[in-house]
Amino acid sequence: MTFRLSNNLLGILNLVTFLFSIPILGGGVWLSRKGINECEKFFDKPIIVVGVILMIVSVAGLIAACYRVTALIWFYLVIIFLVVLLGIYNTVFALLVLNKGAGEVLSGKGYKEYRLQDYSKWMQKRVNNESTWFTIKSCLADSKVCTNFHTHHLNDTVQEFYKAHLSALQSGCCKPSNDCEFTYVGPTNWTKGKGVFTNNDCNTWENDLDTLCFNCKACKAGFIDNLRTESSKVMVINIVFFVCLVLVYFVACCAFRNTSRDKF
Structure with a gap:
């Protein structure tokens, strides 16, 4: 049976995400070894963690989409769902702790x-x-x-x-x-x-x-006030990211449903 559209789309999205994770991971490794000041070194570990997680999830999504492995799609759905929840929590938390105060x-x-x-x-x-x-x-x-x-x-x-x-x-x-x-x-x-x-x-x-x-x-x-100003700019990026993530989650759900139908 030919791959359904959702499986193909899921594969394409995860291929893009995997390619995107490579420079992120590489940048984190570079900072950990070549960072010349505290500012640069302060961000190396978070960047490496994000890069590794993005790469693992992308590989899982690619395999799940190409081979229609139900267990991997389940894993993928759970991870994406947790990332969405974590993102919402961080956004709300940032609004609460940074909303107070002004010059x-x-x-x-x-x-x-x-x-x-x-x-x-x-x-x-x-x-x-x-x-x-x-x-x-x-x-x-x-x-x-x-x-x-x-x-x-x-x-x-x-x-x-x-x-x-x-x-x-x-x-x-x-x-x-x-x-x-x-x-x-x-x-x-x-x-x-x-x-x-x-x-x-x-x-x-x-x-x-x-x-x-x-x-x-x-x-x-x-x-803190400078952080408030910068966070308002990041918030716009977060909203776009969440919209894309929800889209990916929806496509993954369709792929899982298609895989389940094909097996029964």
């Missing part, structure tokens, strides 16, 4: 201030973990977010600087908090006043480009 608008300033207590407790706990934050700090340093900030605003007057539209990371990590009321000398060079600061970030700030406010709560808040 504070300042009068006469072009940028916002970011306060850690405004964000979810779960995210606060994550960034307050020393090991986690050390990795994030290394990533921020490697990305030169504050070095580029320093170069871009080096010749700004104080009035020009206050009108600048800064990103959440630049505002939280590369300059002192507005509460400190330091005297502006340069974008990363501020003169501390004398007295007791109510905001501990003021004591943490250093003019050294390697330190600045990377250990400040404002920097952690800026990182």
Whole structure:
């Protein structure tokens, strides 16, 4: 009996997925061996895991489609179903933990201030973990977010600087908090006043480009807010991915039904 359309389509989809898994796996292996900084090495294991899972599932789908193996199609359906559930869980979870919090608008300033207590407790706990934050700090340093900030605003007057539209990371990590009321000398060079600061970030700030406010709560808040912005972009990709996954699941269900009919 000739293959039905759903079996052929399932085979084609899994062939594409298998080919797609090769560069993903290769990229993860490359990062684990050639990654030159913490940012790159931080992502190698998740990428390798995704690549291996994608490859295994694709091979199972290909064999199931070509040879109409009922057990493999069952396995394929279960895995795809679990991936869909996991994706929905991660999306809802991300919305819950990243939905809370926003930057504070300042009068006469072009940028916002970011306060850690405004964000979810779960995210606060994550960034307050020393090991986690050390990795994030290394990533921020490697990305030169504050070095580029320093170069871009080096010749700004104080009035020009206050009108600048800064990103959440630049505002939280590369300059002192507005509460400190330091005297502006340069974008990363501020003169501390004398007295007791109510905001501990003021004591943490250093003019050294390697330190600045990377250990400040404002920097952690800026990182979370930047994560919120980036996650909204990823959410669109997730929706497209879920639609494609549901389509694959539907085709796999049809293939399973066809295989079952052919055997009986």
